[in-house]
Amino acid sequence: DQQVKQNSPSLSVQEGRISILNCDYTNSMFDYFLWYKKYPAEGPTFLISISSIKDKNEDGRFTVFLNKSAKHLSLHIVPSQPGDSAVYFCAASAVLGDMRFGAGTRLTVKP
């Protein structure tokens, strides 16, 4: 069951521009959402998260937006840098539950 979906397998943006990565979920029990970044040969690294009681969370260049009514969240990276090039996974979790991951979006930031 694909409870978390990332419909764009890849995204390419120019350095300095905004990167927007999208994620949709189906399970209304999810109450915590996370973005992970993954480089080849490494495990996923936590990037930013948001609780369902919020609709926005910022951390430096990274902002996550949550639209609960649409069951949609997005990750904005501004400005994008070449070092941001990686695979980004969206994950969702219910209280004390496991995380469900999307299939990932490969972001390429071109110099």
Add this chain to the structure above:
Amino acid sequence: DAGVTQSPTHLIKTRGQQVTLRCSPKSGHDTVSWYQQALGQGPQFIFQYYEEEERQRGNFPDRFSGHQFPNYSSELNVNALLLGDSALYLCASTWTADYGYTFGSGTRLTVV
């Protein structure tokens, strides 16, 4: 402070064999989850261990089993290996009341 450590990093097994993967959680973490990541896909939840018991399980057959030890370390066992079990196996740990998971670098299992 070491993060999550997994061993071995790479493994090649023959179809039908059994394999054991190991995970040491991050210091202070008591909950361990295992994920399977096939090529081109996101991590798929296998199961979660807390207080030496399986607390939750994903949609994986009984060939996949696990164990958690009193020091919170964990093992993932897979019996009767199939070619389709070839994947990156990730271990993630957290403290039970926290949502944030820390991942290890994974074990790359190849079944031939």
